[in-house]
Amino acid sequence: MESKRIEQLLNKYLNAETTIQEETILSKYFTGLEIAPHLEEYRALFLYYAQSKTEYSTQSIQLKTKKQHWKWISAVASFVLLISVYAGYLYDQNKQAEYAFEHTQDAFQLLSKNLNRGTNAVMYLENYKTATGKVFKELN
Amino acid sequence: MNQAEFLSVVMPFKDKVFRMAKRLLVSIEEAEDATQELYLKLWKNRKKINSYKSIEAFAMTMTKNYCFDRLKSKQASNLSLVHNNYREKGLSLDSKTEISDSVSIVHELITKLPEQQQLIIQMRDIEQYEYEEISEILEIKPTAVRVALSRARKTVREQLIKQHNYGIKEN
Structure with missing residues (x-):
């Protein structure tokens, strides 16, 4: 009696006309122990569906990814590197400028020293000139 | 919507998402990755989540689309060897679960x-x-x-x- 009802349900099932409740009846029948021999080929099918239902994911869900975190850190790190390289470059330029300044200062000092010596010489010449002037005046 | 509320809404169908992804992507690793990816997307869209009639249906659609995209890119890179590997893994798992x-x-x-x-x-x-x-x-x-x-x-x-x-x- 029961197998006839199951056969009817199977026909509906193959035409995709069964409800969820009717499919539950089929599932219970074919995962049970007493199956009519001529319906045996359906056993594996419903066993497979029943087993597939119990499969589950073992990984826990992470909503905040570490990947993004690393991306952020690397962005900051590269920015800091860029800034420090630029600062180093500026510092180096400053040093070079200071060095050049000192040297030009030395050079100017040397120049002015020599210039002063020249002026002294000229002053001396001036004295000589006035002295000769006086001598010539007296002679005339 | 805070994290606890979000999880209570979306976690009940996590295994369904996983099983659907596994049906299409075959390998367990790929299916786990897809599940993780989907939940991140849902989390990012959590403000819009309540406007959907059924969040579960929405999540399943997203899973389907994601898996089809994955399959397409896999076919595009034409990794037939990798695909064979997945098949083997699937079989050995079957034997594991007896x-x-x-x-x-x-x-x-x-x-x-x-x-x-x-x-x-x-x-x-x-x-x-x-x-x-x-x-x-x-x-x-x-x-x-x-x-x-x-x-x-x-x-x-x-x-x-x-x-x-x-x-x-x-x-």
Whole structure:
């Protein structure tokens, strides 16, 4: 009696006309122990569906990814590197400028020293000139 | 919506997402990755989440689209070797869980169906969704769902009978 009802349900099932409740009846029948021999080929099918239902994911869900975190850190790190390289470059330029300044200062000092010596010489010449002037005046 | 509220809404269907992804992507690792990816997307869209009629249906649609994208990119890079690896993994897992031969034959038969039919079988015969829910998830008409489901069930049954008779003759 029961197998006839199951056969009817199977026909509906193959035409995709069964409800969820009717499919539950089929599932219970074919995962049970007493199956009519001529319906045996359906056993594996419903066993497979029943087993597939119990499969589950073992990984826990992470909503905040570490990947993004690393991306952020690397962005900051590269920015800091860029800034420090630029600062180093500026510092180096400053040093070079200071060095050049000192040297030009030395050079100017040397120049002015020599210039002063020249002026002294000229002053001396001036004295000589006035002295000769006086001598010539007296002679005339 | 804070994290606890979000999780209480979306966690109940996590395994369904995983199983659907595994149906299409075959390997467990890929399915886990897809599940993780989907939940991140949902989390990013948590402000919009309440505007959907059914969050679960929305999540399943997203899973389906994500998996199809993955399959497309896999085919594009043409990694036939990798694909074979996945098959092997699938089989060894079957033996691990000690599914009998005939049950793993069912699995093989279903993997030979068109992807759309595989999904419909997955959602109806394993997850027991109503036709209307399936049509919403797959964005096709309910009648199209029934036609495809009927076709899939009949194909699997014919193949099973063939296998069954073959087994009897062999013995």
